[in-house]
Amino acid sequence: xxEGGCLDYLTIQxxxxxxxxxxxxxxxxxxxSACKEQEKEIRSIVIYANQLACEEKLPAEFYKRLSxxxxxxxxxxxxxxxxMFATAISSAYIIEPGYFYWWLTVGMTSTIGLxxxxxxxxxxxxxxxxxxxxxxxxxxxxxxxxxxxxxIKRLEGVVx
Amino acid sequence: xxxxxxxxxDSVYHLALRYTGNRNIAQDITQExxxxxxxxxxxxxxxxxxxxxxLKIAGNLCKNYLRDNREIPVEHIETIEKxxxxxxxxxxxxxxxxxxxxxxxxKLPDKYREVIMLKHVxxxxxxxxxxxxxxxxxxxxxxxxxxxxxxxxxLMNQGGIIE
Ligand SMILES: [Zn+2]
Numbered sequence: 001x002x003e004g005g006c007l008d009y010l011t012i013q014x015x016x017x018x019x020x021x022x023x024x025x026x027x028x029x030x031x032x033s034a035c036k037e038q039e040k041e042i043r044s045i046v047i048y049a050n051q052l053a054c055e056e057k058l059p060a061e062f063y064k065r066l067s068x069x070x071x072x073x074x075x076x077x078x079x080x081x082x083x084m085f086a087t088a089i090s091s092a093y094i095i096e097p098g099y100f101y102w103w104l105t106v107g108m109t110s111t112i113g114l115x116x117x118x119x120x121x122x123x124x125x126x127x128x129x130x131x132x133x134x135x136x137x138x139x140x141x142x143x144x145x146x147x148x149x150x151x152i153k154r155l156e157g158v159v160x
Numbered sequence: 161x162x163x164x165x166x167x168x169x170d171s172v173y174h175l176a177l178r179y180t181g182n183r184n185i186a187q188d189i190t191q192e193x194x195x196x197x198x199x200x201x202x203x204x205x206x207x208x209x210x211x212x213x214x215l216k217i218a219g220n221l222c223k224n225y226l227r228d229n230r231e232i233p234v235e236h237i238e239t240i241e242k243x244x245x246x247x248x249x250x251x252x253x254x255x256x257x258x259x260x261x262x263x264x265x266x267k268l269p270d271k272y273r274e275v276i277m278l279k280h281v282x283x284x285x286x287x288x289x290x291x292x293x294x295x296x297x298x299x300x301x302x303x304x305x306x307x308x309x310x311x312x313x314x315l316m317n318q319g320g321i322i323e
Contacts, residue, residue, distance in 0.1 A: 010301045017279070017304075019286050045312045051258050052178055052265070052280040058169045058190065063162060066191055070161075070198060 007035050009042070016042045080134055081122040087138060091145050165194060168211050171282050172218045178281045179222035180229075181262070189225065193218040212291040215282065219274060219292065264314040272307030279304055 007015075007025055014021045015029060016039060029035050125134075172193050176186035196217050197204075204213060265273060278284045278292055289300045 009305060010298075013301065013305050013308075014286075017286070042308070045308045046280075048257075048261065048315070049276065049280040049308065049311060051254070051261055052277070053283065054174045054177060054281070056170075056174070056177065056183075058173045058187070062169065062187060062190070063165055066165065066194055067161075069191065069195060 006032060007038075009038060012039050013042050015039065016046055078123060080125075081120075084122050084138060084141065087142060088145060091142055092149065161198060164197070164210055164214075168214050169194070171211065172214055174281050175215060175218050175277060176222055178262075178265075178277060180225055185225065189218060189221045192221055196221075209291075212284075212288055215278065215284075215292045216294075219278075223270065223274075260315060260318055261311075263318060264311050267314055268307060268310055272303055272310060275300060275303045276307045276311065 005028065007028060011021055011025050012029065012035060015026065029039060169190060173186055173190045176189035176193075177183065180186050180189065193214055197210075197214055204210075265276060268276060274293060275289060278289045284292065286297055286300055286304075289295075289304075290297055293300070295303075
């Protein structure tokens with residue numbers, strides 16, 4: 001309450017908002033015209049602002065959409081990255097064992113950073129990509145590898 | 161999970177609807193709110209009410225949306241379903257004054273708008289608003305009062321219908 005016994009504006013606002021206030025405040029408001037005037041003013045803006053309330057319901061299919069999103073499991077990324085890695089290595093071995101041994105000894109030490117980076121990129125990629133693209137990419141990788149290694153063989157005269 | 165959506169989905173949706181003025185975006189925000197909530201449910205104290213927590217997530221998403229889409233005019237805001245709108249003339253008057261109101265709310269500084277939204281869109285009480293916004297009771301009361309005053313001044317300057 002203010003010094004003159006009248007209510008402060010926050011108390012009057014609390015009354016308008018149906019919040020808990022002292023019984024004395026309620027009693028004062030009931031008989032003080034100055035406070036009542038202020039109450040009327042606050043109430044008018046409250047009633048106006050209450051137009052912001054809405055009645056709309058979420059569409060019926062909302063819950064289904066949400067649970068679909070929650071149960072969506074991305075293609076197992078780790079498996080995908082391992083698969084790519086294993087395919088690259090095993091196809092290298094099948095096409096040309098010599099290069100595979102070279103890579104395991106000299107090549108791997110010099111390019112290990114590159115391979116680790118590639119591995120994590122693939123892992124990230126696996127989380128965000130549809131399986132069909134992953135399989136296509138895998139096939140493309142093997143194809144590139146076959147072409148590249150066959151090219152090297154031809155260059156070095158392994159294939160006549 | 162279904163219970164949580166059934167109990168609080170509409171409140172979250174209403175808040176998003178008033179912030180964005182667009183049903184599709186409001187549904188997206190509601191969806192994202194629940195996705196975030198379910199991901200963070202382990203860190204949430206299950207003994208506490210879920211509504212303030214959900215509204216806090218939703219409010220932040222809405223504010224991010226507004227920050228990135230400041231220029232949406234009120235004319236592009238979709239008409240929102242309200243009760244008792246059978247009389248077309250009354251519907252027109254209501255829609256006009258509602259648009260005035262939305263224009264005025266859009267002009268409010270963030271700190272007042274968030275309190276006004278929680279009070280008038282969701283009808284939260286003071287202590288719930290405190291919980292959603294992490295503010296002291298006195299600050300909530302003050303911001304609500306200041307926000308309403310600014311709203312009233314803005315409406316009067318716009319030549320709005322308020323008396
Ligand atoms: Zn008084």
